[in-house]
Amino acid sequence: MARRMDTYLASLVGEDRYSFYEVACDFAKTEIAPKLLSWEREHIHVPDDAIAAMAELGLFGLTVEEGYGGQGGGLTELVLMGLALGYHSQSVAITPGAASSLGTKPLQLFGNEAQKKAHLPALAAGERMFVFGLSEPGRGSDAANPEVTAIPIQDGGWILKGEKCWSTNAKWASHVVVHALTEPDGRPGHRSTCFIVPMDAKGVHYQEMAGKEVWLQSSTGSIAFDGVRIKDDAILGERNEGFKVMVTTLNGGRLFIAALSLASLGFALDKCRQYAQERIQFENQPIGRFQRVQDVLLDMDIALHQNLTWLFRTLEDYETGRMARETAAKVKIECSRRASDLMTMAMEICGGVACFDEFELIRHFRDLFVCRVGEGSNFALKTMCTRSLMPDIGKILQ
Numbered sequence: 001m002a003r004r005m006d007t008y009l010a011s012l013v014g015e016d017r018y019s020f021y022e023v024a025c026d027f028a029k030t031e032i033a034p035k036l037l038s039w040e041r042e043h044i045h046v047p048d049d050a051i052a053a054m055a056e057l058g059l060f061g062l063t064v065e066e067g068y069g070g071q072g073g074g075l076t077e078l079v080l081m082g083l084a085l086g087y088h089s090q091s092v093a094i095t096p097g098a099a100s101s102l103g104t105k106p107l108q109l110f111g112n113e114a115q116k117k118a119h120l121p122a123l124a125a126g127e128r129m130f131v132f133g134l135s136e137p138g139r140g141s142d143a144a145n146p147e148v149t150a151i152p153i154q155d156g157g158w159i160l161k162g163e164k165c166w167s168t169n170a171k172w173a174s175h176v177v178v179h180a181l182t183e184p185d186g187r188p189g190h191r192s193t194c195f196i197v198p199m200d201a202k203g204v205h206y207q208e209m210a211g212k213e214v215w216l217q218s219s220t221g222s223i224a225f226d227g228v229r230i231k232d233d234a235i236l237g238e239r240n241e242g243f244k245v246m247v248t249t250l251n252g253g254r255l256f257i258a259a260l261s262l263a264s265l266g267f268a269l270d271k272c273r274q275y276a277q278e279r280i281q282f283e284n285q286p287i288g289r290f291q292r293v294q295d296v297l298l299d300m301d302i303a304l305h306q307n308l309t310w311l312f313r314t315l316e317d318y319e320t321g322r323m324a325r326e327t328a329a330k331v332k333i334e335c336s337r338r339a340s341d342l343m344t345m346a347m348e349i350c351g352g353v354a355c356f357d358e359f360e361l362i363r364h365f366r367d368l369f370v371c372r373v374g375e376g377s378n379f380a381l382k383t384m385c386t387r388s389l390m391p392d393i394g395k396i397l398q
């Protein structure tokens with residue numbers, strides 16, 4: 001049975017892009033899918049040899065310009081990779097996904113030429129990885145006012161103190177882009193600066209966050225800064241404009257999270273329609289003959305088709321610089337809530353088998369929750385998107 005998602009993608013992207021998607025699908029099917037269950041049961045992150053294989057395939061350099069050693073693609077290619085790998089495992093897909101959309105992207109958007117030359121070739125080759133240091137234990141949705149501080153010192157440079165958390169890919173990181181308070185009395189949104197900080201700098205301490213039950217193969221770390229000395233050339237973008245660096249980066253990241261949501265939905269739809277034809281109950285009838293089961297399958301199919309179409313339409317606007325910030329947030333909200341709501345129904349029509357890891361739906365059920373809260377929780381993003389609907393009270397909505 002052909003994958004339903006492929007049918008829709010074939011009409012949404014051109015031949016070259018579809019060929020790339022097929023290569024990524026083959027890789028995921030042969031190199032990732034057969035190993036997932038044992039990785040999960042053994043509680044291991046994406047192993048080094050799998051990361052090396054992804055690097056070999058060029059997955060870390062998809063969005064990096066050819067002049068810096070990358071593949072010269074854009075977010076559309078990254079999203080296609082996310083759909084191909086995320087169909088089996090969001091947590092494997094997010095590894096090269098976040099490396100590009102959250103790690104490399106701020107450097108591409110705001111880095112100076114010296115910074116780009118110093119890092120982009122190694123990032124594209126998968127030899128280095130940047131992580132996105134926005135969230136903190138006390139600052140999630142309220143990210144504009146970090147508790148991590150960077151205090152200027154007299155002979156030049158800065159001292160960094162505080163802690164970032166939930167940093168995806170922290171285990172493999174060579175550098176972290178730290179969003180730190182530099183101008184406490186500045187205007188809202190103009191109080192912070194971003195710094196590129198090596199993970200091996202004195203005073204940087206990484207710890208994997210224990211007990212995470214989602215995105216099992218992804219590394220999620222806390223990174224503490226204990227009086228770390230950094231130089232001025234570590235500043236990414238403009239001084240006191242760090243929040244702009246972070247929120248601009250998140251526009252693309254949110255579309256990637258939308259893609260992971262649809263990858264899970266696509267997987268669930270294929271799994272359920274196969275099961276609905278094979279599972280026999282009540283005098284030799286496949287459960288697919290029951291209207292309630294058909295109802296769920298069709299809702300999933302409509303949601304997949306509709307949201308893939310919206311996602312790829314939005315990607316066109318993103319690539320040409322015409323996408324409104326709100327649109328990325330809305331696409332992320334809609335894809336993640338629709339996919340996770342339907343996933344509950346998908347599990348229900350599969351019954352008892354859906355509770356077991358071998359059946360694989362439970363993985364996507366868990367991982368879809370991250371899509372609702374990651375890169376801006378859906379509720380907080382709704383508040384943001386509501387501002388333009390009610391401009392008279394928009395300014396007081398936080």
Ligand SMILES: Cc1cc2nc3c(=O)[nH]c(=O)nc-3n(C[C@H](O)[C@H](O)[C@H](O)COP(=O)(O)OP(=O)(O)OC[C@H]3O[C@@H](n4cnc5c(N)ncnc54)[C@H](O)[C@@H]3O)c2cc1C
Pocket residue numbers: 098102131132133134135136139140141142165166167168169214215220370373374375376377378379380381383398
């Ligand atoms: C697996 C994983 C990976 C992550 N990776 C990264 C990463 O690489 N880098 C990084 O910086 N962060 C990362 N995050 C953090 C993630 O972006 C935050 O969890 C998210 O921004 C929400 O912040 P919070 O969890 O502190 O929730 P809070 O801000 O405490 O919000 C809790 C809830 O309160 C409500 N709420 C809060 N504010 C509003 C509002 N304005 N309007 C309406 N409702 C509101 C919402 O229901 C929200 O879900 C990751 C998180 C997870 C779980």
